[in-house]
Amino acid sequence: MPENTDEKTTERTYTRADSKVEVKGFEARHYDMMLNTVTLGAYPFFIRKVVREMQIQTGNSILVFGSGTGRNLALMDQHLSGEGRIIGLDIGEEMLRQARRRFDGHPYISIENRRIDEDLPYQGEFDKVFISFVLHGFIQEDRVVIIKNAFKALRPGGEFIILDYNEFELASSPWLIRSIFKMECPLATDFAGRDLQGNLEEHGFDEFRVLTHFRGYIRLLAAKKTA
Ligand SMILES: C[S@@+](CC[C@H](N)C(=O)[O-])C[C@H]1O[C@@H](n2cnc3c(N)ncnc32)[C@H](O)[C@@H]1O
Numbered sequence: 001m002p003e004n005t006d007e008k009t010t011e012r013t014y015t016r017a018d019s020k021v022e023v024k025g026f027e028a029r030h031y032d033m034m035l036n037t038v039t040l041g042a043y044p045f046f047i048r049k050v051v052r053e054m055q056i057q058t059g060n061s062i063l064v065f066g067s068g069t070g071r072n073l074a075l076m077d078q079h080l081s082g083e084g085r086i087i088g089l090d091i092g093e094e095m096l097r098q099a100r101r102r103f104d105g106h107p108y109i110s111i112e113n114r115r116i117d118e119d120l121p122y123q124g125e126f127d128k129v130f131i132s133f134v135l136h137g138f139i140q141e142d143r144v145v146i147i148k149n150a151f152k153a154l155r156p157g158g159e160f161i162i163l164d165y166n167e168f169e170l171a172s173s174p175w176l177i178r179s180i181f182k183m184e185c186p187l188a189t190d191f192a193g194r195d196l197q198g199n200l201e202e203h204g205f206d207e208f209r210v211l212t213h214f215r216g217y218i219r220l221l222a223a224k225k226t227a
Pocket of ligand 1: 021022023065066067068069071072089090091092095114115116117131132133134
């Protein structure tokens with residue numbers, strides 16, 4: 001289990017040019033298969049468990065930020081039992097193509113081409129806003145826009161659910177973790193050094209649920225909009 005740090009920032013200053021969150025080309029075309037491979041086949045079991053941890057109720061409305069190929073949305077749908085609504089937002093051409101093909105003709109799942117780091121039109125409509133392995137890839141200023149978009153989109157009692165890297169000190173982490181982060185988006189290092197729960201509190205969220213995975217390096221952090 002990694003140690004939490006109170007460090008709010010790392011020494012380096014990051015810019016949008018450091019981001020690798022827009023998945024393109026070969027990686028986008030084979031995204032699901034690559035995730036299965038790099039996790040040695042663990043990913044399908046892991047993500048199923050995470051979707052159970054979302055505590056989805058029949059009929060829920062769910063907004064997904066950075067919906068990718070739509071794989072996670074298909075798992076969420078199994079908990080809706082044929083009622084509810086899921087909207088996935090993405091900007092990657094290939095990701096949009098795969099997700100739209102997956103849900104072509106689906107009665108209540110739609111995929112929209114929208115940036116999540118700009119003001120979104122949704123207001124008080126959703127029970128859950130979900131974002132997985134996307135938030136770390138933005139500079140802090142844009143992460144704040146995303147947090148505000150989630151707060152605005154949720155109805156009172158709704159939850160913003162973030163699946164991403166936990167907070168930890170990279171420099172003192174095992175070799176394997178440091179190697180993974182060398183290949184990761186540089187902004188992931190900045191993200192792991194920040195107090196995400198504190199950032200969410202500053203923007204109105206409370207009643208947190210925390211569930212950790214992969215020896216604590218991955219965290220599902222659910223935050224409620226109670227007001
Ligand atoms: C690392 S992938 C994660 C995909 C998916 N959430 C998952 O867990 O499988 C990041 C996703 O975020 C999308 N993305 C990147 N920047 C975005 C933006 N500004 N607005 C919406 N989606 C974005 C990418 O196209 C890609 O599908």
